[in-house]
Amino acid sequence: MGQRSGSDCAGTRSGLSQRGHGSCPRHAQPTGGHQGRRKRPRPYQHLQRPLGAGRRCVRASGWGRTMTRFQLRRWLPRLGGLVGSLALAAALIGAQSGTPVTGAGGVPKILWTVNGQGWAGASVVLASGGQAFVADARGIASGLDALSGKQHWRFDLGDRLLYTPAISGQTLLLARVGELAAVSLDGKTRWEKHIDDSPVLSPAVGKNGTIYAAGGPFLYALDGQGKEIWQHKVSTFYSASPVVAQDGTVYIGAKSLLLALTPQGKVKWQYKAASTLYANPAIDGQGNLYLGTGSGLVSLNPAGKVRWTHKGAPLETTPLIGKENRLYLTDTAGQLTAMSLSGDVSWTVQVGESIGGSSALARDVIYVGTGDGLLHALNLDGQQQWALQLDGAVFGSPVIGPDGHLYVGAGRTFYALATSSPLATAPWPLARQNAAGQGRAP
Numbered sequence: 001m002g003q004r005s006g007s008d009c010a011g012t013r014s015g016l017s018q019r020g021h022g023s024c025p026r027h028a029q030p031t032g033g034h035q036g037r038r039k040r041p042r043p044y045q046h047l048q049r050p051l052g053a054g055r056r057c058v059r060a061s062g063w064g065r066t067m068t069r070f071q072l073r074r075w076l077p078r079l080g081g082l083v084g085s086l087a088l089a090a091a092l093i094g095a096q097s098g099t100p101v102t103g104a105g106g107v108p109k110i111l112w113t114v115n116g117q118g119w120a121g122a123s124v125v126l127a128s129g130g131q132a133f134v135a136d137a138r139g140i141a142s143g144l145d146a147l148s149g150k151q152h153w154r155f156d157l158g159d160r161l162l163y164t165p166a167i168s169g170q171t172l173l174l175a176r177v178g179e180l181a182a183v184s185l186d187g188k189t190r191w192e193k194h195i196d197d198s199p200v201l202s203p204a205v206g207k208n209g210t211i212y213a214a215g216g217p218f219l220y221a222l223d224g225q226g227k228e229i230w231q232h233k234v235s236t237f238y239s240a241s242p243v244v245a246q247d248g249t250v251y252i253g254a255k256s257l258l259l260a261l262t263p264q265g266k267v268k269w270q271y272k273a274a275s276t277l278y279a280n281p282a283i284d285g286q287g288n289l290y291l292g293t294g295s296g297l298v299s300l301n302p303a304g305k306v307r308w309t310h311k312g313a314p315l316e317t318t319p320l321i322g323k324e325n326r327l328y329l330t331d332t333a334g335q336l337t338a339m340s341l342s343g344d345v346s347w348t349v350q351v352g353e354s355i356g357g358s359s360a361l362a363r364d365v366i367y368v369g370t371g372d373g374l375l376h377a378l379n380l381d382g383q384q385q386w387a388l389q390l391d392g393a394v395f396g397s398p399v400i401g402p403d404g405h406l407y408v409g410a411g412r413t414f415y416a417l418a419t420s421s422p423l424a425t426a427p428w429p430l431a432r433q434n435a436a437g438q439g440r441a442p
Contacts, residue, residue, distance in 0.1 A: 107386045111405065111416040112149025116140060120409025121395040123164040123357075125172070126435040127185055132407060133172055134414045135161040141174055143187055146401060149416060153187030163202040163241065164396065166437040168211060168224065175200035180213040182226055191226035202241035202280075202432060204250070204439035206263070212250055214238035219252060221265060230265035240277045241432075243439040245287055245302070253277030258291060260304060269304035279318045279358070282327075282428035283441040284341060290319045290327060297329060299343065308343040317358040317397070320366075321428040322380070328366055330355040336368055338382060347382045357397035358431035362404065362421035369394025373410055377419075390415065397431040 118138030125133050132146040139157040144150065163175045171190060174181045177199050182190040196216030204212040210229065211222040216237050221229040240253025248263040255276050260268040275294030282290045287302040292315025299307040313331035320328040325341045334353050338346040352370030359368045365385065368376045371393045377385040392411015399407045400423040407416050423429055432439045 107388055108406070108420075109418040111147070111418050113416075114142065114144065114149055114151075114414045116409075116412045116414065118160070119392075119395065119412055120414050122161060122409070123396045123431065123437065124399050124407035124409065124414060125165050125167055125437040126399065126401050126407070127167055129185075131185060132401075132416070133165060133167070133185075134409070135165055135174060136412065137162060139176060141165070141172070141183065143172075143185065146405070146407075146416070155183060155187050157181055160199065162199045164432060164437050166203045166205055166211075166432070166439065168205045168209060168438070171224070173203045173205075173211060173213075175202055175213065175215075178215070180211075180220075180222075180226075193220065193222060193226045193228075195220060198237065201238060202437065202439065204242040204244050205436075206244045206248060206250075206440060208248075210263070212242040212244065212252075214242055214252060219250075219261075221250075221263075232259075232261060232265050232267075234259075241280045241439060243280045243283065243433070244441065245283050246441045247287065247302075249302070251281055251283075251289065253280070258289075258300075271298075271300055271304050271306075273298070275314075278316045279431075280439060282319050282321050282433075284321050284427045287441075288341070290321065290341075292317060292319060292329070292331075297327075297343075299341075310339065310343050310345075312337070317355065318431045319428075320359055320361045320426075320430070322361050322424050322426045326380075328359055328361060330357075330359050330368060334370065336366070336378070336382070338380075349378070349382045349384075351376055356393060356395040360398035360400050360406070360431075361424045361426060361429040362400050362419070363424050365419070365421045367398045367400075367406060367408075367419075369396075369398060369408060369410065371395075375408060375410070375417075388417075399430060399435050401435060 114134060116136030117140050118136035120136055122135050126146060130146050132144045135141040137160055139159045139161050141155045143152040157174060157176050159176045161174060161176050166173045170185050172183045172185060174183060178194060178197050180193045180195055180200050180203060184190055195213055196218050198216035200213055200215035209224050213220050217234050219232045219238060223229055234254045236255040238252055238254050242250055242252040244250055250261045252259050256273045258271045258277060262268055273293040279292050289300040291298050294314045296312035297310040297315055301307055313333035315329060315331050317330050327339045327341060329337045334351055334355055335348055336351050337348040351368050352372055352374060354371035355368060356371050357369060359366050364380060366378050373390045373392055375388045375390055379385055390410035391413050394410045396409050404420040404422045405416055406419040
């Protein structure tokens, strides 16, 4: 998951959703009582101007309705035992197709699909040699040919994989419950490092190869062999995956605090948000930070001082930074917003009822997955190009390869799509910055 991700699990907190990176059952927050039913906006109802005609939507296969992560977060914490397990299974299974469909009306062809044993919340990560790596929530990791989807190897970690992996050199870093596992790109175990009994967040990889991994109250800096360089403990828990700035500063969310640490593990400063942070910040070319919070977006300078704030719906995914000084945000209300790096809104569109992960930014297209299983493609002015119905909710964040192909998980299925627009040459075009999931500013 992830950037959530995030996933952002970034990119999450329900134990069923992924931030940027992934999802963390330990961090589940029970919600309040029943709220009155609201009228929901129609998907793609433009908030500032007409979206334009010509919406194209194609089904990948027959799709069963899947609960959104926000609906799940609302009632699953109240269930337990067998009832909770059955509810989870029913919500996440969805229909399984495994059958590519030919693109029509501008919708890209599906190159391949891979069905996992658990839900596909973690983002796909890509190596420079044409390999793709997927990991599902049941703890099954696979190495694939990125173009054909042919499986090279399969590795059962025996525990849940909730957050997006990362690639460091010739090593795949898998964040499972309690441990960070290092596997060679041909599927052989290299080392394991116990972090905590909690799910481990998506790891970050510094320019010098230092690995940063966090779980529970512990953040570790490790060398390439998994040996501890330093650790930093907080009194609460780490809730958002670490990222590394150009100067080596490590940023990480610890409940409602964003911590800035030196490469040696000393705290430089901390910023207190109004609510728990679930997604890593994005970093621009000047080292400024853009952080999603429970009340909108905040921008901080490298010294931790607030530059500006933008009030809005809760942001539980990582914002993206494109060329021409433009930000792209996805929020829990299902909106995609474009704004300048100074906080001026350019446009906002209603994409769906919920958005489970960060978007992905190509040279001239932005991709957004939603909780109702739709993958949307919009141009950089917010006009929809096409939409594709997948086999379940999109919890994680899409990833774009060097050839422009798009990789995304939905329900229990990972997809590769024959899109052609390459990854944007920009400060932060993906939830974990690059397709290797390293969470590092270029």
